[in-house]
Amino acid sequence: MNVALIGVGLAGGRIVESLLAYESDAGVDFVTDALAVNTARADLVELERLPEDRRVLVGQSRVKGHGVGADNELGAEVTREDIGDVLSVVDEFSTHEVDAFLVVAGLGGGTGSGGGPVVAEELGRVYAEPVFGLGVLPGRDEDGINTLNAARSLPTFVREVENLVLFDNDAWRQSGENVSTGYESLNRELARRLGVVLSAGEADGTGDDGAVETADVRRTLNAGGVSTIGYASVEVRRPKRGLVARLLGSTPDRDEGKVTNRVTSLVRRAALSRLTVPCDIESADRGVVVVAGPRAEVSRQGVERGREWVREETETTEIRGGDCPMNSESVAAAVLLSGLDDVPRLNELRRTAVEMRRDILEKDSVSGHRYRSLIRASGGDGDDGDEESIEPLF
Numbered sequence: 001m002n003v004a005l006i007g008v009g010l011a012g013g014r015i016v017e018s019l020l021a022y023e024s025d026a027g028v029d030f031v032t033d034a035l036a037v038n039t040a041r042a043d044l045v046e047l048e049r050l051p052e053d054r055r056v057l058v059g060q061s062r063v064k065g066h067g068v069g070a071d072n073e074l075g076a077e078v079t080r081e082d083i084g085d086v087l088s089v090v091d092e093f094s095t096h097e098v099d100a101f102l103v104v105a106g107l108g109g110g111t112g113s114g115g116g117p118v119v120a121e122e123l124g125r126v127y128a129e130p131v132f133g134l135g136v137l138p139g140r141d142e143d144g145i146n147t148l149n150a151a152r153s154l155p156t157f158v159r160e161v162e163n164l165v166l167f168d169n170d171a172w173r174q175s176g177e178n179v180s181t182g183y184e185s186l187n188r189e190l191a192r193r194l195g196v197v198l199s200a201g202e203a204d205g206t207g208d209d210g211a212v213e214t215a216d217v218r219r220t221l222n223a224g225g226v227s228t229i230g231y232a233s234v235e236v237r238r239p240k241r242g243l244v245a246r247l248l249g250s251t252p253d254r255d256e257g258k259v260t261n262r263v264t265s266l267v268r269r270a271a272l273s274r275l276t277v278p279c280d281i282e283s284a285d286r287g288v289v290v291v292a293g294p295r296a297e298v299s300r301q302g303v304e305r306g307r308e309w310v311r312e313e314t315e316t317t318e319i320r321g322g323d324c325p326m327n328s329e330s331v332a333a334a335v336l337l338s339g340l341d342d343v344p345r346l347n348e349l350r351r352t353a354v355e356m357r358r359d360i361l362e363k364d365s366v367s368g369h370r371y372r373s374l375i376r377a378s379g380g381d382g383d384d385g386d387e388e389s390i391e392p393l394f
């Protein structure tokens with residue numbers, strides 16, 4: 001699948017770079033071009049892989065390159081004002097080769113959660129290719145404003161993209177981890193999962209029957225709403241060949257049954273693994289199974305059996321899938337499940353956001369606080385809003 005990546009905000013830019021790192025390490029080719037957008041100059045400087053002309057600073061006239069300090073209304077506003085700068089860089093992409101855009105953002109901050117949906121809306125307006133999103137949910141230990149930002153940005157982001165893949169930082173952070181090294185390993189885990197899914201279609205156009213195609217992933221994501229990804233991998237040791245076999249050039253016998261079982265179990269483990277956002281897999285509307293690895297280690301029958309198993313477990317007939325040849329030392333299975341209708345973390349996030357807003361508004365000490373207008377904008381301020389609902393960002 002050929003994707004154009006646009007990372008908005010710090011988390012967005014870092015995750016885009018992790019995907020680029022995965023792509024080069026795995027020797028696959030799914031990123032057509034990539035770009036980072038930010039309101040903070042320092043966050044763009046921190047990036048390592050994207051060239052200078054693929055880093056766009058927005059809102060300079062308003063926030064002087066210092067970021068929007070978790071104000072996602074301001075993040076949305078300044079991104080909209082400078083959207084021309086973003087689109088002119090996207091214009092330089094080989095968009096005729098692009099199958100889809102992927103807008104990546106952390107939903108807890110100001111720039112990504114505000115600017116991400118704006119970028120998605122504008123790309124959808126200008127280009128015919130689908131626009132997908134990847135949204136990172138803030139942890140429970142972050143400030144109330146991060147939860148409120150995510151609760152407001154989510155419905156807007158979901159509306160502006162064809163599908164929003166979710167990643168829940170909380171479900172992935174190990175206790176006691178240093179935040180920045182923690183993010184690094186989180187981003188690697190995320191890139192591994194998404195990387196396998198986006199590698200689908202490497203064999204597009206070759207007429208290879210069992211290979212998973214770009215269209216399989218696109219149709220799965222067309223279910224709309226939000227999605228999650230499960231993943232499992234296993235190292236494969238190439239069997240040693242004796243001297244005579246090497247001289248004769250013969251290939252070692254392949255235990256077909258063993259390879260098939262290994263692939264089937266791998267797909268099951270992926271579906272039952274810790275998902276990028278935990279949920280009941282039965283709540284999925286569609287899915288796609290991608291098994292990537294050396295051709296000799298990926299049994300088509302194994303993929304088919306695994307797919308059948310996911311179909312039964314999810315009680316969903318629309319489970320697509322296939323293999324994806326890759327020159328690696330391991331076989332990896334990723335299961336993308338979309339159109340989820342029950343994600344407990346999202347319900348909790350909304351509830352917490354309502355409670356936090358109430359708490360913050362009740363505390364006298366926050367009168368005149370810089371977040372007060374934001375909190376009012378989120379609705380339920382006692383004047384005319386509904387106390388139990390959160391207003392979408394726009």
Ligand SMILES: Nc1nc2c(ncn2[C@@H]2O[C@H](COP(=O)(O)OP(=O)(O)OP(=O)(O)O)[C@@H](O)[C@H]2O)c(=O)[nH]1
Binds near residue numbers: 187
């Ligand atoms: N997975 C992951 N999450 C991150 C990373 N950096 C930040 N986050 C999360 O993303 C949220 C948004 O943070 P940032 O991306 O730093 O914020 P921003 O969008 O740049 O917005 P401002 O800094 O407010 O302008 C935070 O609430 C964190 O939960 C990262 O590298 N990886």
